[in-house]
Amino acid sequence: MANVEEIQCGSMLFRQEELQEMSGVNVGGGYVEVMCGCTSHRYGDAIAKLRVFPNGNLEITCECTPGCDEGLSLSLLLSISVSPVCFSCFSDAFGKMGFDLCACYIVDKLTPAAFEKHSGRETAKKWKNNVxxxxxxxxxxxxxxxLLKYYNEALKKCKRSTKSQGTKVFxxxxFVGCIECGKERRFRLRSRDECLLHHNAMVDPNWKCSDFSYDKIxxxxxxxxxxxxxxxxxxxxPTCKGCTSCVCFGCELCRFPDCTCQMCVDFTSNVKA
Structure with a gap:
């Protein structure tokens, strides 16, 4: 149970009475951390720590076993200078080659959806109810x-922003590099078909120039x-290195409900929520 004085002296994200009955509460200057978990009928309870931030971000550090490497502290928070090539796509691609990025210690804090999957939960894609x-x-x-107060607010703002900009997102x-020659080939992302071609190339660890669909190359x-x-x-x-006008971190044009990469899974589950 949370310490009352700690809640009063810490973050103002939530009222005292909203947190005092929760277990494992730790209030920082810009976040609230609580103990969380997800139950698998086969593996039992996976225990973790959930951090809630005022901008809506949710970060989970897994503690399901003493040696679990999930949730090591590289930052998952996206900034506008980050390439839109998603870490999860790399993770999925490396997984197809038999590599585990977690074992290589290139692991970020987990999203709730990723933690749900990591826990072995049988009915996944419902993290709001399963975590x-x-x-x-x-x-x-x-x-x-x-705890989802700020997450839901951020999601609503994102949807309103998308609607205000119209249905077309730029x-x-x-660029995607060829596994054989190492040369980078340009992909235009102006339509859903073009976005799908780029997405498939990104998650394919063996993509090569001859797979290029725009032209024979x-x-x-x-x-x-x-x-x-x-x-x-x-x-x-013209020479922008990435801004809010040209970098998209997920929309109906570039995310696909039948794709199993984490970014597509998270986007699809959030839209349905």
Whole structure:
């Protein structure tokens, strides 16, 4: 049960009475941390720590076993300078090759959906109901607590922002490297079909020039000059390195419900929520 003085002196994200019955509460200057878990009928309870931030971000550090490497402290928070190539796509691609990024210690803090999957939960993609906290001595789903308050607010703002910009979201050009020659090939992302081609290339660890769908191309073809690559189609600035006008972290144009990569899974589950 949370310490009353700690809640009063710590973050103002939640009222005292909203947290005092929860187990494992730790209030920092800009976040609230609580003990959480997810139950698998086969593996039992996976225990973790959930951090709630005022911008809506949710971070989980897994503690299911003493040696679990999930949730090591590289930052998962996305910034506008980060390439839209998603870490989860790399994780999925490496997994197909038999590598475990967790074992290589290149693991970020987990999203609730990723923690749900990691726990071995049989009915996945319902993390709001499957991930729980201890409140008043009982397991209570996140959906029935105040902990999703800022997450839901951020989600609503994102949906309103997308609607205000119209249904068309702009995506800048991206590059994918060939596994055989190492040359990077440009992908235009102006339509859903083009986004799908790029997405499939990104999650394919064996993608090569001959797989390029826009035109027949071989490894012998010259790569674009570096001076040309800086022009990626941003409507705000021709040589933009990434801004809110051209970098998208998930929309109906570039996320696919039948894809199993974590970014697509998270986006699909959030839209349905």
């Amino acid at each position: 729980w906290v201890i409140n008043g001595g009982e397991k209570v789903p996140l959906s029935k607590t105040v 995506h800048r050009d991206e 071989t490894c012998e073809a010259e790569e674009e000059r570096g001076s040309r690559k800086v022009y990626r189609g941003c409507t705000r600035s």
